[in-house]
Amino acid sequence: MTARSEIAVVGAGVAGLSSGLRLLEAGFGVVVYAAALTPETTSDVAGAYWYPYHVGPRERVARWARATYEALAELAAGEPASGVSMRQVVKLLGPEGEEPWWGGWVRGFEVEPSGRWSLPYAHGHRMTVPLIETPVYMPWLSARFQALGGRVERRRVGSLDEVLAEHPLIVCCAGLGARELAGDESVVPARGRVVIVRRPPGLGDGLFGWAAGSRRCYIIPRRDGVLLGGTYEPGETSLAPDPAAAAEIQRRCAEVEPSLAAAEVLAERVGLRPVRPAVRVELEERSGGRAVIHNYGHGGSGYTLSWGCAEEVAELARGWRYGAR
Numbered sequence: 001m002t003a004r005s006e007i008a009v010v011g012a013g014v015a016g017l018s019s020g021l022r023l024l025e026a027g028f029g030v031v032v033y034a035a036a037l038t039p040e041t042t043s044d045v046a047g048a049y050w051y052p053y054h055v056g057p058r059e060r061v062a063r064w065a066r067a068t069y070e071a072l073a074e075l076a077a078g079e080p081a082s083g084v085s086m087r088q089v090v091k092l093l094g095p096e097g098e099e100p101w102w103g104g105w106v107r108g109f110e111v112e113p114s115g116r117w118s119l120p121y122a123h124g125h126r127m128t129v130p131l132i133e134t135p136v137y138m139p140w141l142s143a144r145f146q147a148l149g150g151r152v153e154r155r156r157v158g159s160l161d162e163v164l165a166e167h168p169l170i171v172c173c174a175g176l177g178a179r180e181l182a183g184d185e186s187v188v189p190a191r192g193r194v195v196i197v198r199r200p201p202g203l204g205d206g207l208f209g210w211a212a213g214s215r216r217c218y219i220i221p222r223r224d225g226v227l228l229g230g231t232y233e234p235g236e237t238s239l240a241p242d243p244a245a246a247a248e249i250q251r252r253c254a255e256v257e258p259s260l261a262a263a264e265v266l267a268e269r270v271g272l273r274p275v276r277p278a279v280r281v282e283l284e285e286r287s288g289g290r291a292v293i294h295n296y297g298h299g300g301s302g303y304t305l306s307w308g309c310a311e312e313v314a315e316l317a318r319g320w321r322y323g324a325r
Contacts, residue, residue, distance in 0.1 A: 092209070094211065196267040
């Protein structure tokens with residue numbers, strides 16, 4: 001297969017690989033170009049569990065999130081090697097937090113009665129959602145993509161025009177890199193820190209999240225330990241470890257689960273969420289009969305929207321490839 005007969009995806013995070021898979025399933029040849037491959041991507045750092053977070057617009061997010069929920073639930077039921085499982089999550093919110101508008105179609109959704117927790121909270125809910133264990137899922141996703149015939153090439157892309165010179169249709173899944181590659185200054189970083197600790201004896205498999213103003217914590221039991229979070233720091237770009245910040249994360253989580261206070265710290269991970277006022281999934285026509293499909297700006301909801309956005313990418317590619325131009 002020649003380069004000109006392939007669709008090129010720029011970016012090998014969860015958005016890029018998911019888009020690549022859906023394009024392969026639609027019958028296209030696909031190559032992924034990226035400077036960072038798993039386990040080096042921002043997607044490898046994430047928690048991650050299904051939960052729409054800091055993302056819009058609502059109408060499109062609802063469609064993408066619901067499609068992704070169902071796709072991940074299917075993986076949990078039929079592909080245990082994917083690292084996806086269905087877990088119960090309890091989410092508590094402060095006075096400014098809104099009850100989720102999508103609760104009506106999530107499995108097991110119910111209001112969490114007050115008084116069950118030591119934390120002061122205004123309201124809360126529990127539900128069953130997909131948990132994505134990223135150290136397992138990202139290698140599985142990459143292997144699945146390649147097993148279906150996709151190619152992955154480590155390559156630092158200097159511009160979209162550079163890739164368009166080789167491929168008439170490309171998909172930009174560059175995350176924060178879209179700020180430069182797509183010339184989109186509305187994409188900004190929001191740093192997130194998480195800590196992995198050894199799992200204390202007796203800790204269950206349920207997930208927990210608590211958010212009130214700037215105070216937040218989440219506890220995610222995984223096979224490689226327990227992921228503790230976290231931070232949401234707009235505009236911060238340093239990826240350097242910060243022992244003081246890591247200790248504060250562990251302290252906050254121990255307020256909810258005291259057994260975590262003395263848990264051995266295994267790793268600290270830092271990533272930059274690609275935040276945008278609205279997720280961008282659209283086709284941009286270029287000169288010379290070429291086009292770019294954009295799929296970026298997912299903020300803290302990259303996994304939550306991944307399959308829904310990827311399906312729309314495939315629809316746009318089918319329409320462009322076979323439509324009149």
